[in-house]
Amino acid sequence: MxxxxxxxxxxxxxxxxxxxxxxxxxxxxxxxxxxxxxLDALLxxxxxxxxxxxxxxxxxxxGIGKLIEAGRVKRLITSHLGLNRTAIDAMNAGEMEVIxxxxxxxxxxxxxxxxxxGGFLTDIGIGTEIAEGRQEISMxxxxxxxxxxxxxxxxxxxxxxxxxxxNLIYRATASNFNPLMAMAAxxxxxxxxxxxxxxxxxxxxIHTPCAFVSHVVQVARASSQQGVRPHAL
Amino acid sequence: MxxxxxxxxxxxxxxxxxxxxxxxxxxxxxxxxxxxxxDMNVLVHSENGVLGCRPRQASEAxxxxxxxxxxxxxxxxxxxxxxxxxxxxxMIRRSRVDVTFMGAFEVxxxxxxxxxxxxxxxxxxxxxxxxxxxxVARLVVLCSHNDKHGNPKILTRCQLPLTASRCISRIITEKxxxxxxxxxxxxxxxxxxxxxxxxxxxxxxxxxxxxSRLGRF
Numbered sequence: 351m352x353x354x355x356x357x358x359x360x361x362x363x364x365x366x367x368x369x370x371x372x373x374x375x376x377x378x379x380x381x382x383x384x385x386x387x388x389l390d391a392l393l394x395x396x397x398x399x400x401x402x403x404x405x406x407x408x409x410x411x412x413g414i415g416k417l418i419e420a421g422r423v424k425r426l427i428t429s430h431l432g433l434n435r436t437a438i439d440a441m442n443a444g445e446m447e448v449i450x451x452x453x454x455x456x457x458x459x460x461x462x463x464x465x466x467x468g469g470f471l472t473d474i475g476i477g478t479e480i481a482e483g484r485q486e487i488s489m490x491x492x493x494x495x496x497x498x499x500x501x502x503x504x505x506x507x508x509x510x511x512x513x514x515x516x517n518l519i520y521r522a523t524a525s526n527f528n529p530l531m532a533m534a535a536x537x538x539x540x541x542x543x544x545x546x547x548x549x550x551x552x553x554x555x556i557h558t559p560c561a562f563v564s565h566v567v568q569v570a571r572a573s574s575q576q577g578v579r580p581h582a583l
Numbered sequence: 584m585x586x587x588x589x590x591x592x593x594x595x596x597x598x599x600x601x602x603x604x605x606x607x608x609x610x611x612x613x614x615x616x617x618x619x620x621x622d623m624n625v626l627v628h629s630e631n632g633v634l635g636c637r638p639r640q641a642s643e644a645x646x647x648x649x650x651x652x653x654x655x656x657x658x659x660x661x662x663x664x665x666x667x668x669x670x671x672x673x674m675i676r677r678s679r680v681d682v683t684f685m686g687a688f689e690v691x692x693x694x695x696x697x698x699x700x701x702x703x704x705x706x707x708x709x710x711x712x713x714x715x716x717x718x719v720a721r722l723v724v725l726c727s728h729n730d731k732h733g734n735p736k737i738l739t740r741c742q743l744p745l746t747a748s749r750c751i752s753r754i755i756t757e758k759x760x761x762x763x764x765x766x767x768x769x770x771x772x773x774x775x776x777x778x779x780x781x782x783x784x785x786x787x788x789x790x791x792x793x794x795s796r797l798g799r800f
Contacts, residue, residue, distance in 0.1 A: 379631040382648045430710035453711040454672025461669045479744045522648040523631050529667045
């Protein structure tokens with residue numbers, strides 16, 4: 351893990367460490383919490399054959415939508431593509447493999463990796479199409495399906511505020527998958543609008559403790575404007 | 584004169600009890616927001632991590648970090664909270680959401696629900712629907728009685744892949760309010776001006792109807 355005093359770094363330096371073929375978690379539910387500036391840097395940096403893990407595929411032309419359209423995503427692990435027609439087309443054309451999980455199970459698989467467990471037992475989806483291929487066990491008269499934990503090489507996180515050691519604070523519905531993913535990857539890169547000095551953030555408002563975070567990079571607030579949905583305003 | 588959807592929404596709003604936690608599915612159910620009285624102690628849950636959603640008024644500036652699970656910019660009411668996705672689904676799986684309203688492609692007499700996939704045509708992923716349908720204390724389906732070609736959506740047995748089995752409590756369409764019972768679908772209310780024969784004609788599933796107790800809406 352990166353030493354505390356070396357976490358604050360340049361966005362391009364942080365992204366350049368990601369290899370081709372990496373498995374990358376991306377925070378966000380729709381636009382809020384999507385690390386748009388990190389994704390733009392990843393697009394510019396050129397890595398290929400990526401496996402992305404994100405709740406959704408953003409929308410055409412923004413966020414991971416850009417990486418999908420550029421043919422850089424080999425596989426997407428997600429819960430729903432409803433707002434991204436081009437991602438659905440890429441899936442249907444066989445250009446990108448898509449693995450779907452029910453949203454809460456996706457969150458829990460990530461949370462499980464983040465707390466250092468190998469998986470969990472659930473009754474969600476037993477008897478439905480999504481249960482195909484899952485291992486089931488019987489315990490105290492109940493049937494449970496085994497859901498393995500889901501981890502990644504890298505997590506790209508969006509936080510409202512951070513400090514130089516990598517303590518993170520999320521805002522409103524921009525939290526979503528971010529605090530879970532920030533614990534579940536080998537290398538955790540967080541973008542934030544403002545990096546404070548250690549001690550400046552009230553300690554009981556920190557959502558993700560710095561121990562989980564590898565890099566913090568400061569980005570302009572304007573970088574998130576690409577996520578504004580004019581048709582929803 | 585109310586439209587069919589306005590009548591359904593007006594009727595559906597009567598399902599909500601003061602003090603409940605409610606989830607509104609994407610589409611028609613989301614519009615229920617506007618049919619719940621302001622002075623009700625009701626917190627609307629959204630899967631993306633908020634309890635206590637309130638529709639944004641046109642006069643309020645949008646907050647780009649504040650959406651519901653359908654992607655609409657919202658605000659929050661007093662008593663609201665925000666949280667991560669794992670907590671949001673813990674609330675769902677632990678049945679702390681009292682009532683959920685959802686749309687449907689098909690429902691059937693056993694209370695099975697299909698609303699996420701039409702093989703070969705529509706498969707954008709299941710999102711949060713499966714966990715909501717399987718675990719909510721009370722699931723009310725709000726859907727048109729027939730599809731756009733006039734085919735029945737209230738079936739003897741669902742044909743499409745299920746979202747969850749035996750999960751529905753009540754179905755509200757523009758034609759009827761139906762409860763799922765161990766004996767089958769029981770019609771509790773029928774639309775003003777609609778005959779029992781016309782309702783049966785528009786429905787694939789057998790319907791239990793006691794005309795002496797039948798309400799109108």
